[in-house]
Amino acid sequence: MLRVAVAVPLPGLFDYLPPKNGGVPQRGQRVQVRFGHRQLVGLVMAVGHGSRFPRSKLQHVGEAIDPIEQRVGEALLALLEWCSRYYKHAIGEVVFGALPPDFRKPTSRWPDPPTELSITGEGCERLAQPPGRARAQHRLLAALEHGPMPAPELLAAAETGRPSLAALIEAGWATEQPARPRRRDPSEGPVLTAEQGQVLDAIRAAGEGFACHLIDGVTGSGKTEVYLRLVQDHLAAGQQVLVLVPEIGLTPQLLRRFETRLGVAPRVFHSGLSAGERMATWAAAARREAQLFVGTRSALFLPLTKAGLLVMDESHDPSFKQQDGFRYAARDVAVKRAHDLDIPIVLGTATPSLETLHNARAGRYHQHRLVTRATGASPPAIRVVDLRTRRTEAGLCPDALAAIGETLARGEQALVFLNRRGYAPVLLCHECGWHARCRQCDANLTWHRAGRVLVCHHCEARERAPDVCPDCRADALQGAGEGTEQLEQALGRLFSGTPVYRVDRDAVRRKGELESLVETVRSGEPCLLVGTQMLAKGHHFPKVTLVVVVNIDQALYSADFRALERMGQMLVQVAGRAGRAQAPGTVILQTHHPDHDALRTLVEEGYPAFAGNQLDERRLAGLPPFAFQAVLRADAPDREPVRAFLQAARQAWQGRGMSLHGPFPAMMEKRAGRVRWYLLAQSEERPILQRALDNWLDAVRRLPTARQVRWAIDVDPQEF
Ligand code: ADP
Ligand code: ZN
Ligand code: ZN
Numbered sequence: 111m112l113r114v115a116v117a118v119p120l121p122g123l124f125d126y127l128p129p130k131n132g133g134v135p136q137r138g139q140r141v142q143v144r145f146g147h148r149q150l151v152g153l154v155m156a157v158g159h160g161s162r163f164p165r166s167k168l169q170h171v172g173e174a175i176d177p178i179e180q181r182v183g184e185a186l187l188a189l190l191e192w193c194s195r196y197y198k199h200a201i202g203e204v205v206f207g208a209l210p211p212d213f214r215k216p217t218s219r220w221p222d223p224p225t226e227l228s229i230t231g232e233g234c235e236r237l238a239q240p241p242g243r244a245r246a247q248h249r250l251l252a253a254l255e256h257g258p259m260p261a262p263e264l265l266a267a268a269e270t271g272r273p274s275l276a277a278l279i280e281a282g283w284a285t286e287q288p289a290r291p292r293r294r295d296p297s298e299g300p301v302l303t304a305e306q307g308q309v310l311d312a313i314r315a316a317g318e319g320f321a322c323h324l325i326d327g328v329t330g331s332g333k334t335e336v337y338l339r340l341v342q343d344h345l346a347a348g349q350q351v352l353v354l355v356p357e358i359g360l361t362p363q364l365l366r367r368f369e370t371r372l373g374v375a376p377r378v379f380h381s382g383l384s385a386g387e388r389m390a391t392w393a394a395a396a397r398r399e400a401q402l403f404v405g406t407r408s409a410l411f412l413p414l415t416k417a418g419l420l421v422m423d424e425s426h427d428p429s430f431k432q433q434d435g436f437r438y439a440a441r442d443v444a445v446k447r448a449h450d451l452d453i454p455i456v457l458g459t460a461t462p463s464l465e466t467l468h469n470a471r472a473g474r475y476h477q478h479r480l481v482t483r484a485t486g487a488s489p490p491a492i493r494v495v496d497l498r499t500r501r502t503e504a505g506l507c508p509d510a511l512a513a514i515g516e517t518l519a520r521g522e523q524a525l526v527f528l529n530r531r532g533y534a535p536v537l538l539c540h541e542c543g544w545h546a547r548c549r550q551c552d553a554n555l556t557w558h559r560a561g562r563v564l565v566c567h568h569c570e571a572r573e574r575a576p577d578v579c580p581d582c583r584a585d586a587l588q589g590a591g592e593g594t595e596q597l598e599q600a601l602g603r604l605f606s607g608t609p610v611y612r613v614d615r616d617a618v619r620r621k622g623e624l625e626s627l628v629e630t631v632r633s634g635e636p637c638l639l640v641g642t643q644m645l646a647k648g649h650h651f652p653k654v655t656l657v658v659v660v661n662i663d664q665a666l667y668s669a670d671f672r673a674l675e676r677m678g679q680m681l682v683q684v685a686g687r688a689g690r691a692q693a694p695g696t697v698i699l700q701t702h703h704p705d706h707d708a709l710r711t712l713v714e715e716g717y718p719a720f721a722g723n724q725l726d727e728r729r730l731a732g733l734p735p736f737a738f739q740a741v742l743r744a745d746a747p748d749r750e751p752v753r754a755f756l757q758a759a760r761q762a763w764q765g766r767g768m769s770l771h772g773p774f775p776a777m778m779e780k781r782a783g784r785v786r787w788y789l790l791a792q793s794e795e796r797p798i799l800q801r802a803l804d805n806w807l808d809a810v811r812r813l814p815t816a817r818q819v820r821w822a823i824d825v826d827p828q829e830f
Pocket of ligand 1: 302327330332334484
C-alpha cells in the first residue's frame with residue numbers, strides 16, 4: 111500500500127496499491143495515478159501496509175516515473191510535511207507547489223548532466239595531418255586543441271552536427287566526460303571596512319552549525335560584500351550555498367557581481383524561467399553539479415544535498431510571502447530549513463521587519479549592525495515638505511522642482527518616486543461627479559492616457575477611455591491625482607532637453623529593458639528617472655543625488671496595521687538610492703501630514719527608532735509579533751454565502767486557545783468579481799494557536815456551507 115500526495119486541494123494523502131508489475135516505488139518517487147477521472151502525477155510519501163479502505167476499492171499506481179536516485183530527498187520531504195502541517199495546507203498542493211512545475215508532467219525528465227569533450231593523444235596526431243576527406247572532424251579537433259568544450263559550443267564552433275562528433279569519439283580522437291564547473295579566478299573585493307570586518311568575524315566565529323544572523327546595515331553599508339566573503343568560505347569548503355533575493359532583486363547586475371567576485375556563475379531559479387530551465391537547475395542542485403544558487407522565493411525548495419549556508423537579501427521584502435495557493439513566508443521557512451540542515455542563515459536588510467527585530471531582541475537571532483556607508487558617503491538628508499501650504503504642478507511642489515533643476519545643472523541625476531502607474535488614479539467628470547469604477551472590484555479604474563484606456567490595477571480589466579462623460583455627456587473629464595505617466599510627461603515639458611526615463615511595469619516590460627536602462631543611467635549623463643518600487647530597490651546609481659518622494663500619505667492613516675512599517679521600509683529603501691557614491695544625497699519627501707509622529711521619528715531619528723516605536727505600539731495593541739494570527743478567508747460571487755460560511759465557522763469553535771474575530775470584509779471587499787470576507791484567529795502562543803487551528807479546521811471542513819464558497823487558511827497573514 112502506498113500513500114501518495116496528489117496536486118488537489120484536499121487534505122491528506124491518498125491510498126493506492128503498488129504497480130501491477132515492477133518494483134514498489136519508494137518515498138519521494140513520482141508515480142502516475144488515477145484520480146477520479148483524471149490521470150495525475152503523484153509523489154509517494156509513505157510505503158506501508160494497512161488502509162482504511164478495502165483493497166478492492168484501491169487502484170494501482172503506475173511504475174515509478176524516475177529512477178530511484180532522482181527521488182525527492184528525505185530532508186526536503188520532511189520540510190514539505192512540516193509546511194503542510196504548519197500552514198494547514200493540503201500536502202499535495204504543498205508538494206507540487208514547491209517542486210518545479212514540470213514535476214506534474216509524467217513525461218518530464220531530468221536533463222542529462224552536461225558533458226564536455228576533450229581531444230585525445232591520437233586526436234592530436236590526427237590533427238597534425240592534413241584533413242583529407244574528414245574535414246568536419248578536423249575542424250572539431252582544431253576547436254578542441256585549446257581545451258575541453260561542452261558539445262553544443264563545440265558543434266557551433268566547428269559548424270557541424272552530432273554524427274561527425276560521434277564518429278570522432280568512435281575513432282578514439284576525442285572523449286566525452288561529465289563537465290567540470292567552469293571557474294575563473296575570482297576578482298579581489300575591496301578591503302573591508304572595520305565594521306564589515308567585525309561582522310564577518312562574528313559570523314565566522316559562530317561556526318558551521320545553525321545560527322540565524324541578521325545583518326542590519328544601512329543602504330550601501332556593504333552587506334553584499336559581507337555575504338560574498340561568507341559565500342566564498344563555503345564554496346571553498348565544497349558546500350552548496352543558496353542566496354534568496356526578492357522578485358525584483360534578481361538583476362543581471364547582481365548576478366554579474368557574484369560571478370566576477372566568486373569566479374563561478376550562479377545557477378538561477380525563479381518563476382520567469384521556462385519549466386525546462388527550472389528542472390535543469392533542480393537537477394544541478396540534486397546532482398551537485400553546481401554549488402551556488404541564486405533565486406527568488408521558490409528557490410527555497412531546491413534540493414540542496416550538501417548545503418553549507420543560506421543567505422536572504424532584503425529579507426524584509428513583501429515578495430518573500432507567497433500570497434495564494436500554498437501560502438508561506440519564505441523567511442520563516444528558510445530559517446526552519448537552516449535549522450533542520452544545521453547550517454547558518456544570514457538575513458540581510460537595511461529595514462528589518464518588526465518580526466525579525468523582535469526575534470533579534472529575544473536573542474533568537476544574532477544582530478550585526480553596519481551603520482556607515484562602505485564608500486564613505488554620508489547618509490542622505492531627508493527634507494520634509496508640507497504640501498498643505500504649496501501649490502503643485504503634476505504633483506510636484508516648487509521646492510522639489512527647484513531642487514531637480516539644481517541637480518541637473520550640476521550634471522547629476524534625480525529620481526522621482528511614485529508608487530502608482532498610469533496617468534491618473536481617477537478619471538472624473540467635473541460636471542456631475544461621475545468617475546470610472548471597475549465593475550469587478552471596489553476600486554477606481556486608472557487612466558492610462560497614452561494608451562487611451564482605463565485599467566483596473568486589481569483585476570487587470572481594461573476598457574476604452576470615454577471622450578465625454580458617460581453619465582451627463584459633458585466634455586468635462588479630467589484626471590484626479592497623478593501617476594508615473596503624468597509625471598514623466600510633466601517633467602519632460604518642464605526640463606526639456608533632459609532625458610526622462612520611466613521605470614514601471616507598463617514602460618519596462620521586456621526582459622533586458624530594465625537592464626539596458628540601468629546601464630544608461632549608470633553611464634552618468636544627467637537625466638531624470640521616474641518610477642515605482644521597481645526603481646526603489648537594490649539598484650546602485652552613483653550619479654543620483656536627489657530623490658523626490660511624491661506621496662506616501664495613503665499609508666499614514668491606513669486601517670492595515672502593517673501599512674506604516676511598509677511605508678517606513680519603502681521610504682528608507684528609496685532614500686537609499688540617493689548619494690551612494692561621493693556626492694552627498696538629498697531626499698525631498700512631500701506630505702500633507704508633516705507632523706505625523708511616526709513619520710517624524712523616521713525622518714529625524716532613523717529606521718531603528720521608528721521600528722522600535724512601532725514595536726512598542728504593537729505590544730500595547732497585542733498585535734504581531736506579540737501575538738500570532740491566522741486568517742480564514744472566503745470568497746464567492748455574492749456576499750451571503752460568504753458571510754453564512756464564516757458565521758458558521760465562527761460558531762464551530764467553542765474551544766479555548768485562540769480568539770476569533772469577525773467576520774470582516776477584506777480591505778477591498780469585492781475584487782475580480784468575488785466578494786471577500788475573513789475571520790481572524792489570534793493567540794499569544796504559537797503552539798497553542800497551531801493546535802486550536804487543527805481542531806477548528808476539522809470542524810470547518812465538515813460545514814455544509816463550506817461547499818458554497820472558496821475558502822483558504824492563511825497562517826501568519828501579511829494582508830487582510
Ligand atoms: P549593500 O548590500 O549594503 O547595499 P554593497 O555591498 O552593495 O552594500 O556596497 C555598496 C557599495 O559600496 C558598492 O558599490 C560596493 O562595491 C561598495 N563597497 C562595499 N564594501 C566596500 C569597502 N569595504 N570598500 C569600498 N567600497 C565598498
Ligand atoms: Zn458627468
Ligand atoms: Zn477590477
